[in-house]
Amino acid sequence: MPQMSEPGSHDEHADPHAHDPIFVAHRGGKMQIVSTVSLKTREDLSIAYTPGVADVCRAIAVNPALVEDYTWVSHTVAVVTDGSAVLGLGNIGPRAAMPVMEGKAVLFKAFANVDAVPICLDTQDVEGIIDVVTALAPSFGGINLEDISAPRCFEIERRLDEALPIPVFHDDQHGTAVVVLAALRNAARVLDRKLDDLRVVVVGAGAAGVAVTKMLIAGGVEAGQIIVCDSRGTLHPDRSLTGAKAELAGLTNASGLAGTVTDALRGADVLIGVSGGEIPEHAVAGMAPESIVFALANPTPEVHPDVASRYAAIVATGRSDFPNQINNVLAFPGIFRGALDARATTITENMKIAAAEAIAAVAATDLRADSIVPSALDPRVAKAVAAAVSEAAHRDGVCRP
Amino acid sequence: MPQMSEPGSHDEHADPHAHDPIFVAHRGGKMQIVSTVSLKTREDLSIAYTPGVADVCRAIAVNPALVEDYTWVSHTVAVVTDGSAVLGLGNIGPRAAMPVMEGKAVLFKAFANVDAVPICLDTQDVEGIIDVVTALAPSFGGINLEDISAPRCFEIERRLDEALPIPVFHDDQHGTAVVVLAALRNAARVLDRKLDDLRVVVVGAGAAGVAVTKMLIAGGVEAGQIIVCDSRGTLHPDRSLTGAKAELAGLTNASGLAGTVTDALRGADVLIGVSGGEIPEHAVAGMAPESIVFALANPTPEVHPDVASRYAAIVATGRSDFPNQINNVLAFPGIFRGALDARATTITENMKIAAAEAIAAVAATDLRADSIVPSALDPRVAKAVAAAVSEAAHRDGVCRP
Numbered sequence: 001m002p003q004m005s006e007p008g009s010h011d012e013h014a015d016p017h018a019h020d021p022i023f024v025a026h027r028g029g030k031m032q033i034v035s036t037v038s039l040k041t042r043e044d045l046s047i048a049y050t051p052g053v054a055d056v057c058r059a060i061a062v063n064p065a066l067v068e069d070y071t072w073v074s075h076t077v078a079v080v081t082d083g084s085a086v087l088g089l090g091n092i093g094p095r096a097a098m099p100v101m102e103g104k105a106v107l108f109k110a111f112a113n114v115d116a117v118p119i120c121l122d123t124q125d126v127e128g129i130i131d132v133v134t135a136l137a138p139s140f141g142g143i144n145l146e147d148i149s150a151p152r153c154f155e156i157e158r159r160l161d162e163a164l165p166i167p168v169f170h171d172d173q174h175g176t177a178v179v180v181l182a183a184l185r186n187a188a189r190v191l192d193r194k195l196d197d198l199r200v201v202v203v204g205a206g207a208a209g210v211a212v213t214k215m216l217i218a219g220g221v222e223a224g225q226i227i228v229c230d231s232r233g234t235l236h237p238d239r240s241l242t243g244a245k246a247e248l249a250g251l252t253n254a255s256g257l258a259g260t261v262t263d264a265l266r267g268a269d270v271l272i273g274v275s276g277g278e279i280p281e282h283a284v285a286g287m288a289p290e291s292i293v294f295a296l297a298n299p300t301p302e303v304h305p306d307v308a309s310r311y312a313a314i315v316a317t318g319r320s321d322f323p324n325q326i327n328n329v330l331a332f333p334g335i336f337r338g339a340l341d342a343r344a345t346t347i348t349e350n351m352k353i354a355a356a357e358a359i360a361a362v363a364a365t366d367l368r369a370d371s372i373v374p375s376a377l378d379p380r381v382a383k384a385v386a387a388a389v390s391e392a393a394h395r396d397g398v399c400r401p
Numbered sequence: 402m403p404q405m406s407e408p409g410s411h412d413e414h415a416d417p418h419a420h421d422p423i424f425v426a427h428r429g430g431k432m433q434i435v436s437t438v439s440l441k442t443r444e445d446l447s448i449a450y451t452p453g454v455a456d457v458c459r460a461i462a463v464n465p466a467l468v469e470d471y472t473w474v475s476h477t478v479a480v481v482t483d484g485s486a487v488l489g490l491g492n493i494g495p496r497a498a499m500p501v502m503e504g505k506a507v508l509f510k511a512f513a514n515v516d517a518v519p520i521c522l523d524t525q526d527v528e529g530i531i532d533v534v535t536a537l538a539p540s541f542g543g544i545n546l547e548d549i550s551a552p553r554c555f556e557i558e559r560r561l562d563e564a565l566p567i568p569v570f571h572d573d574q575h576g577t578a579v580v581v582l583a584a585l586r587n588a589a590r591v592l593d594r595k596l597d598d599l600r601v602v603v604v605g606a607g608a609a610g611v612a613v614t615k616m617l618i619a620g621g622v623e624a625g626q627i628i629v630c631d632s633r634g635t636l637h638p639d640r641s642l643t644g645a646k647a648e649l650a651g652l653t654n655a656s657g658l659a660g661t662v663t664d665a666l667r668g669a670d671v672l673i674g675v676s677g678g679e680i681p682e683h684a685v686a687g688m689a690p691e692s693i694v695f696a697l698a699n700p701t702p703e704v705h706p707d708v709a710s711r712y713a714a715i716v717a718t719g720r721s722d723f724p725n726q727i728n729n730v731l732a733f734p735g736i737f738r739g740a741l742d743a744r745a746t747t748i749t750e751n752m753k754i755a756a757a758e759a760i761a762a763v764a765a766t767d768l769r770a771d772s773i774v775p776s777a778l779d780p781r782v783a784k785a786v787a788a789a790v791s792e793a794a795h796r797d798g799v800c801r802p
Contacts, residue, residue: 015470017460022453029473030438030449033516035507037431042721045730045777048431049504051700052423054488059418061490061497069416071499072430072519087455089462094539096462098472103450106436115434117518118473123536132536135524138495299452320443329446376446 030102031109065400068141068343077116077142077336079104080133082124085149085172085207088276088298094120097147104146104171104332111382112333114340116144126152130159137164141340144332145170150206151243165400167339167347173211175328178335178352179373180212180272180294181219182359183326186372187270187292187314189364195220199268199288203261203302204275205230210244212272213252218349219356224254227264231277234264262286271295271312273302284311296326314369323370330359330376334385341386342393343400354392358384431503432510466801469542469744478517478543478737480505481534483525486550486573486608489677489699495521498548505547505572505733512783513734515741517545527553531560538565542741545733546571551607552644566801568740568748574612576729579736579753580774581613581673581695582620583760584727587773588693588715590765594670596621600689602665604703605676606631611645613673614653619750620757625655628665632678635665663687672696672713674703685712697727715770724771731760731777735786742787743794744801755793759785 017023037048046052060066068074083097101118108116133143145157153170161168188195200221202213205228217223228235228248235249236258262283269288273295279302293308295301298318305322308315316324335355339347362374362381374381393399418424438449447453461467469475484498502519509517546558554571562569589596601622603614606629618624629636629649636650637659663684670689674696680703694709696702699719706723709716717725736756740748763775763782775782794800
């Protein structure tokens with residue numbers, strides 16, 4: 001293969017990052033395409049390209065399902081963002097989002113052999129995003145939505161999932177929710193508690209908070225025993241709320257508590273922070289004995305794990321430098337691998353619960369208070385998740401023939 | 402890397418093509434993604450993904466041009482089709498088009514180390530296609546439009562090229578035109594003729610016919626000495642024509658000849674067939690002595706090369722099993738490589754002419770009547786084309802800083 005130029009060889013003199021090791025690692029991007037067919041002879045060309053390829057095109061024109069057998073579509077996912085809510089950086093736009101989407105793509109490949117293509121869109125209009133992704137869909141076996149801000153992300157995901165015959169999955173919502181459910185199951189196991197016996201406070205009512213709450217309910221936590229807080233305090237039916245928050249206010253908080261995060265945490269068993277805000281030490285001190293704290297904001301947890309550990313029996317964060325890292329990479333590669341393997345048309349609640357159970361089961365082989373989830377690098381995880389998700393898809397009857 | 406499932410392993414019993422060698426070669430598709438960064442340790446993850454990646458995102462948010470240094474965008478092209486005019490198969494739609502787009506993508510990689518992503522769109526609406534490609538543009542360094550039917554392709558290309566800061570190139574038009582110009586230059590050289598002295602008939606007024614005609618004029622053929630024919634005969638100002646055909650009728654056919662292809666060919670020096678129709682032997686017999694016939698329809702040339710050789714001094718086709726194969730693969734990989742290397746914002750007429758000259762120059766090292774273009778596999782071609790195109794882009798002042 002000719003190497004005609006080094007990527008990004010221009011203007012290095014103008015780039016203050018040129019020698020920063022992180023930037024050096026990202027230079028020229030983190031991925032490339034390789035051909036899996038030989039292109040060395042005329043015969044090769046006549047098979048991979050014209051005239052041979054026309055036979056394959058004709059066959060797919062007659063039977064469109066063959067696109068899954070004779071193209072890369074069956075093992076390919078688009079990682080789609082509009083750059084509106086990238087990591088904790090906010091609305092930085094499609095170009096600045098690209099390094100994250102490439103990172104996601106290479107994780108898909110490394111952990112589950114899924115070929116993922118980063119697609120960063122130059123529109124933040126809900127209808128525009130839906131139209132573009134709908135138009136792109138024949139090119140991919142699944143759509144991973146990423147870093148799209150709430151509440152827009154809810155409608156975009158719902159409408160695309162309804163419209164498309166392939167799985168659509170907003171990882172910031174469901175990836176996080178799946179790993180949180182897995183971690184909470186194992187935390188409860190360590191403490192010999194039952195999920196339906198726990199009082200849970202979810203701090204944050206954005207994409208992750210909404211999905212975590214719904215996933216916990218689907219996974220066995222009593223809806224009425226959950227209290228969700230946004231920046232103004234607890235969600236309850238007397239507040240004037242719309243959309244996903246109104247829905248959660250109706251489902252959760254059976255006692256109708258109106259108050260602050262500190263009020264909600266008084267006597268609670270579980271704190272799940274997905275807000276990026278700060279939670280004061282005295283609020284954590286007010287929780288029930290033997291409590292569970294997941295402070296997932298990254299890079300700065302809502303409460304520092306050393307502080308939380310003074311009061312809680314089990315502490316988890318999103319950080320790799322503390323025990324119990326709640327990392328989406330435990331979920332999304334295996335979930336898509338399983339959905340693609342099963343030729344699933346959607347990702348059902350059961351498929352997500354199956355993923356959470358599979359993640360929890362891997363950690364259960366060596367369960368301790370400081371080891372409730374597997375390492376992000378544990379190669380068993382994606383395989384176990386893929387198998388469980390594929391099986392659940394078949395059980396739910398959502399597979400294409 | 403885990404291999405959790407073989408692509409396309411379902412339902413082989415139902416697939417009548419499962420053992421056809423062409424289908425076997427296409428099974429599971431022809432390409433995959435590979436990571437170019439290590440993802441083995443926690444440290445690796447913290448560089449390629451969070452938290453390290455956030456530094457790169459922040460830098461691009463401040464200076465969007467850095468996306469070309471720190472993502473794969475600078476070496477990546479989208480191969481975009483709506484499946485409306487695929488090879489000679491017609492409007493077979495986006496799914497059936499995918500094997501061709503993958504083929505194109507692997508040729509981009511093999512010949513010019515360009516990472517190309519096939520994008521097959523589920524819309525054939527002109528505005529819809531323009532909107533989708535505009536939205537996708539931040540994800541790619543260039544847009545190769547492919548197999549989009551005429552006359553829609555003209556407007557789509559023109560408007561995207563105006564709207565986007567990256568090169569947009571409809572290969573069915575310009576790739577073909579560049580290689581035809583290269584071939585005609587060398588054919589004229591073999592016969593010791595000058596381009597501005599040749600009477601040329603272009604049979605076919607679709608995407609390729611229009612682009613070939615314009616390219617020949619830009620490359621030195623006298624516009625008035627060209628006659629373009631569509632299925633109703635010669636284009637001339639007395640016909641009621643619109644769009645690109647009306648434009649060509651105004652530029653070409655200085656004698657105002659109204660008639661059939663046979664009438665047009667009488668005494669002509671050059672026949673360029675890009676129609677897919679049939680041209681009768683007696684029409685070729687009526688051409689001037691020492692004539693040049695390019696019968697480019699694939700897989701069935703407008704006139705069989707053995708028949709054309711009875712009358713013409715030089716014969717070329719689109720087929721690999723006859724001498725003088727006019728193959729777009731001589732042009733598009735090097736043209737995009739050169740445009741990407743130069744960070745060109747568009748592909749100018751001069752860049753295309755430079756590409757044609759570079760292709761002609763490679764063949765000129767061993768020029769014969771049956772060797773007017775290089776072999777499609779000649780590794781010198783893409784390098785020479787890329788260098789010439791990049792230089793022309795700089796000369797034309799169309800490069801981003």
